[in-house]
Amino acid sequence: MTQESYIRMTNATRSAVSRLPGGERLLRLPTLVCAGAYMLALLHLMLARDIRLVRALLVPAACFILCTILRPLIGRQRPYDRFGAEPVGRYVRGKGKSMPSRHTASAAAIALAAAYAFSSPAVTAFMALLCLLIASLRVLCGQHYISDVLAALALSLVVSLIGYCL
Numbered sequence: 295m296t297q298e299s300y301i302r303m304t305n306a307t308r309s310a311v312s313r314l315p316g317g318e319r320l321l322r323l324p325t326l327v328c329a330g331a332y333m334l335a336l337l338h339l340m341l342a343r344d345i346r347l348v349r350a351l352l353v354p355a356a357c358f359i360l361c362t363i364l365r366p367l368i369g370r371q372r373p374y375d376r377f378g379a380e381p382v383g384r385y386v387r388g389k390g391k392s393m394p395s396r397h398t399a400s401a402a403a404i405a406l407a408a409a410y411a412f413s414s415p416a417v418t419a420f421m422a423l424l425c426l427l428i429a430s431l432r433v434l435c436g437q438h439y440i441s442d443v444l445a446a447l448a449l450s451l452v453v454s455l456i457g458y459c460l
Contacts, residue, residue, distance in 0.1 A: 304436040315448040332404040335411040353457035361399040365391040381436030393430035394446035401428040404449035
């Protein structure tokens, strides 16, 4: 990604978002829906006294922790810090690292936890689409590079496969 393509992309996203009711606040909605769906999945498992609750808690937590540990070790600057341009939405210049995307890793881990908890094609498809929306928004809003979200998706997939299949 070049500085020019970054600025063009974030300006297009900013323009599109400004026409939506709620504007930039609407960008938080997919993350909130994802968190709500995760709470419902956990509640479902808890009320059913399902032992899968333990894995549904531990696997996403492991993804989040691993992602949090990797970010400073990799040390990749966020695109808006590298290019000196303003992303879409709230941000703090110089705060945090970019690789892997923690929002994307969490969304993927939650999507896989919900699929594990419900075993429903409709739930799995909805959560997969929600995860892809979150990952796409992280790039389109200028918070992450495409490789950041791809690394996060891969990390969550590997940790989830290990956590749910062993």
